[in-house]
Amino acid sequence: MSKTESSSKARHTIRDIARVTGVSPKTVSFVLNDREGVAEQTRKRVLKAVKEMEYHPHAAARALRDRVTRSIGVIFPTTADAAPLSQSLLNWLHEEFIHIFGSRGYYVTFDMASYAGSRNGDYARGVWEQAFGPCFLAGPLALTDRVVPRLHERGVPYVAVTRLDSFPQCSAASVDYEQAACLSTRHLLEKGHTRIGLLQAFQGYQSGLERRRGYERALREAGLPVDASLIRPVTFDSHSIVNGVHALLSDRAVTALIDSSSTEDPVVLREGARRAGRRFGKDLEIVVWTYRYDTVVLPEACAHMCLPLRQASAEGLEHLAAWIEGRREGPIQILYQPTLLETPREAPFNDPLRVFHETA
Amino acid sequence: MSKTESSSKARHTIRDIARVTGVSPKTVSFVLNDREGVAEQTRKRVLKAVKEMEYHPHAAARALRDRVTRSIGVIFPTTADAAPLSQSLLNWLHEEFIHIFGSRGYYVTFDMASYAGSRNGDYARGVWEQAFGPCFLAGPLALTDRVVPRLHERGVPYVAVTRLDSFPQCSAASVDYEQAACLSTRHLLEKGHTRIGLLQAFQGYQSGLERRRGYERALREAGLPVDASLIRPVTFDSHSIVNGVHALLSDRAVTALIDSSSTEDPVVLREGARRAGRRFGKDLEIVVWTYRYDTVVLPEACAHMCLPLRQASAEGLEHLAAWIEGRREGPIQILYQPTLLETPREAPFNDPLRVFHETA
DNA sequence: CTGTTAGCGCCTTCAT
DNA sequence: ATGAAGGCGCTAACAG
Numbered sequence: 001m002s003k004t005e006s007s008s009k010a011r012h013t014i015r016d017i018a019r020v021t022g023v024s025p026k027t028v029s030f031v032l033n034d035r036e037g038v039a040e041q042t043r044k045r046v047l048k049a050v051k052e053m054e055y056h057p058h059a060a061a062r063a064l065r066d067r068v069t070r071s072i073g074v075i076f077p078t079t080a081d082a083a084p085l086s087q088s089l090l091n092w093l094h095e096e097f098i099h100i101f102g103s104r105g106y107y108v109t110f111d112m113a114s115y116a117g118s119r120n121g122d123y124a125r126g127v128w129e130q131a132f133g134p135c136f137l138a139g140p141l142a143l144t145d146r147v148v149p150r151l152h153e154r155g156v157p158y159v160a161v162t163r164l165d166s167f168p169q170c171s172a173a174s175v176d177y178e179q180a181a182c183l184s185t186r187h188l189l190e191k192g193h194t195r196i197g198l199l200q201a202f203q204g205y206q207s208g209l210e211r212r213r214g215y216e217r218a219l220r221e222a223g224l225p226v227d228a229s230l231i232r233p234v235t236f237d238s239h240s241i242v243n244g245v246h247a248l249l250s251d252r253a254v255t256a257l258i259d260s261s262s263t264e265d266p267v268v269l270r271e272g273a274r275r276a277g278r279r280f281g282k283d284l285e286i287v288v289w290t291y292r293y294d295t296v297v298l299p300e301a302c303a304h305m306c307l308p309l310r311q312a313s314a315e316g317l318e319h320l321a322a323w324i325e326g327r328r329e330g331p332i333q334i335l336y337q338p339t340l341l342e343t344p345r346e347a348p349f350n351d352p353l354r355v356f357h358e359t360a
Numbered sequence: 361m362s363k364t365e366s367s368s369k370a371r372h373t374i375r376d377i378a379r380v381t382g383v384s385p386k387t388v389s390f391v392l393n394d395r396e397g398v399a400e401q402t403r404k405r406v407l408k409a410v411k412e413m414e415y416h417p418h419a420a421a422r423a424l425r426d427r428v429t430r431s432i433g434v435i436f437p438t439t440a441d442a443a444p445l446s447q448s449l450l451n452w453l454h455e456e457f458i459h460i461f462g463s464r465g466y467y468v469t470f471d472m473a474s475y476a477g478s479r480n481g482d483y484a485r486g487v488w489e490q491a492f493g494p495c496f497l498a499g500p501l502a503l504t505d506r507v508v509p510r511l512h513e514r515g516v517p518y519v520a521v522t523r524l525d526s527f528p529q530c531s532a533a534s535v536d537y538e539q540a541a542c543l544s545t546r547h548l549l550e551k552g553h554t555r556i557g558l559l560q561a562f563q564g565y566q567s568g569l570e571r572r573r574g575y576e577r578a579l580r581e582a583g584l585p586v587d588a589s590l591i592r593p594v595t596f597d598s599h600s601i602v603n604g605v606h607a608l609l610s611d612r613a614v615t616a617l618i619d620s621s622s623t624e625d626p627v628v629l630r631e632g633a634r635r636a637g638r639r640f641g642k643d644l645e646i647v648v649w650t651y652r653y654d655t656v657v658l659p660e661a662c663a664h665m666c667l668p669l670r671q672a673s674a675e676g677l678e679h680l681a682a683w684i685e686g687r688r689e690g691p692i693q694i695l696y697q698p699t700l701l702e703t704p705r706e707a708p709f710n711d712p713l714r715v716f717h718e719t720a
Numbered sequence: 721c722t723g724t725t726a727g728c729g730c731c732t733t734c735a736t
Numbered sequence: 737a738t739g740a741a742g743g744c745g746c747t748a749a750c751a752g
Binding site: 011054056057058059060061063064069071080085087090091094097098099101102103105106107108109110111112113115116117118125126128129130131150 | 466
């Protein structure tokens with residue numbers, strides 16, 4: 001009967017390895033951490049025991065000792081129903097995390113508690129509890145946000161996906177929504193429209209405010225008054241969009257719309273117009289906002305406003321990784337500009353939803 | 361000038377709270393863990409200090425002491441290019457985790473290191489290092505898998521999405537792929553086909569083997585020989601599918617196909633047929649496998665084989681949560697049966713891809 | 721080169 | 737009811 005130590009269910013500690021190989025715990029620790037000062041022969045004996053006994057260092061013990069974890073946090077500044085993370089963004093995020101952090105051996109820890117509606121607004125418990133240090137803030141920041149400054153003060157690397165007026169030093173990789181709104185509005189003004197409706201998403205959030213501000217700026221530049229009734233806050237609910245479009249278009253003097261709802265859904269837009277007895281492309285022009293550059297959301301639209309959110313986030317995450325590894329400093333201040341694209345006559349084929357990604 | 365203790369950057373410990381409130385650390389611990397034996401007045405003083413000083417228990421210290429974390433692990437038995445997690449499955453998974461674990465305050469920790477291609481096959485380091493105990497195995501199990509038995513022996517709650525022939529006691533919530541293949545084949549046999557091509561995904565994995573086995577079983581039942589050249593292993597790459605279809609159909613005696621590639625992509629199927637000078641619905645019938653019940657993947661298909669993977673996983677995760685909380689025992693043994701649906705003449709509208717979920 | 725010790729922050733005895 | 741002490745597994749500092 002051989003020593004059945006290796007098949008034992010018990011989890012071994014560094015001391016077990018030391019005892020079995022007849023060295024001190026410190027030596028084992030040195031071997032594991034690839035440090036000098038251990039005889040080659042001893043090193044081999046230790047590594048052999050480590051493999052045979054299936055020893056693995058205890059993550060929590062290490063974290064306690066080192067005051068750092070090997071985890072990146074993903075945290076949600078809002079609840080799911082207030083501002084749901086889009087499916088396509090989630091997919092993209094997953095890819096990026098695999099690419100950037102997976103290969104480096106980090107764990108990626110999601111804290112969905114606040115997103116699920118618990119924890120009343122303190123969405124950064126993972127940082128306070130030191131479950132992780134560095135983190136990604138996945139979602140829009142509320143204008144009333146009080147958490148980011150505390151995060152900032154803590155000194156942990158972090159990056160958000162919108163700026164924050166109330167805290168300009170906020171580490172963020174974002175898109176200039178104000179500019180997007182301004183360009184959208186200008187485009188329609190130049191085409192001769194004077195009463196332009198705005199479907200405004202993210203009411204109460206930074207990115208919602210920027211939408212409104214850009215819209216108002218363009219109007220003021222043109223010397224036109226701002227009619228508050230033309231700004232229609234909407235949620236991500238279909239009904240909300242349909243009703244919003246319907247309500248705005250009931251005013252026959254409204255001859256143009258800006259869809260900054262971020263829903264990228266042609267069906268609800270058409271339905272809203274239909275209920276008002278209007279049709280896009282006929283007596284009505286629209287600029288549709290989208291996060292992609294390769295797909296026409298609504299062929300009847302006169303233009304698409306493309307928001308490079310992915311590009312911004314990608315650079316933000318790269319910077320975050322560099323910050324964590326000490327190659328760069330924070331805070332991150334990245335701002336991408338949007339692009340207005342006139343809708344092509346021949347809409348390109350809208351790719352079908354693939355269940356599996358294609359392997360390149 | 362007030363005591364600026366609360367605005368200090370330093371992270372406080374339980375002893376700081378004790379010192380400030382003039383009690384012992386144990387008392388603070390009792391208060392935090394809602395245990396009896398503390399005077400109400402003391403309790404309030406402690407809680408006040410906790411709030412003011414923004415004290416939070418240290419996750420790693422707690423984990424070390426309690427030998428349990430509040431994390432659920434998501435681990436990947438294969439690399440991304442061998443068997444990529446589908447986008448729709450990832451989205452669904454995210455929803456489920458929010459629903460089941462987010463509301464209970466668990467962290468969800470992804471270990472993407474093995475998925476990214478590092479760690480040569482030992483995909484469960486998170487468990488060995490005790491970064492988490494309970495875990496979800498997101499992806500197919502290789503026939504050569506050696507990790508699951510060790511996981512099982514460890515005694516941690518876990519659940520996989522396929523069974524494992526070499527380890528029948530494996531905790532799994534899965535779909536009966538063998539039955540799906542058998543029913544698909546039978547259906548085509550009953551329609552008079554005798555040479556039936558099989559596009560077989562997951563070669564080398566349990567779910568690939570089950571596909572092949574079910575196909576062969578149906579043929580044997582019908583007294584027909586198994587022609588190995590009719591079984592075409594494919595990857596998730598478009599080319600692989602196109603070539604597979606083309607190659608199978610170059611044999612004009614082949615009058616039917618089973619698409620168990622799991623790609624759910626009508627375009628590549630049609631393209632493969634076109635290259636062989638064939639067309640679905642004309643001289644050719646096909647059964648297409650899908651993970652959904654509400655969408656026609658290929659209108660020309662004579663039937664769709666619907667695999668209730670989501671339903672199985674959902675029940676698996678519910679069971680996992682119950683296992684963690686001691687309400688039920690493991691291992692999990694859930695097997696859902698697939699359904700063959702004849703393709704309706706009028707294909708239902710294929711829902712557009714929504715960027716944001718609709719809030720219910 | 722090796723061994724001993726102390727302490728990270730928490731919780732749970734045991735003793736008061 | 738409270739206070740002191742010890743240990744979870746790891747590593748850095750300090751002897752030998």
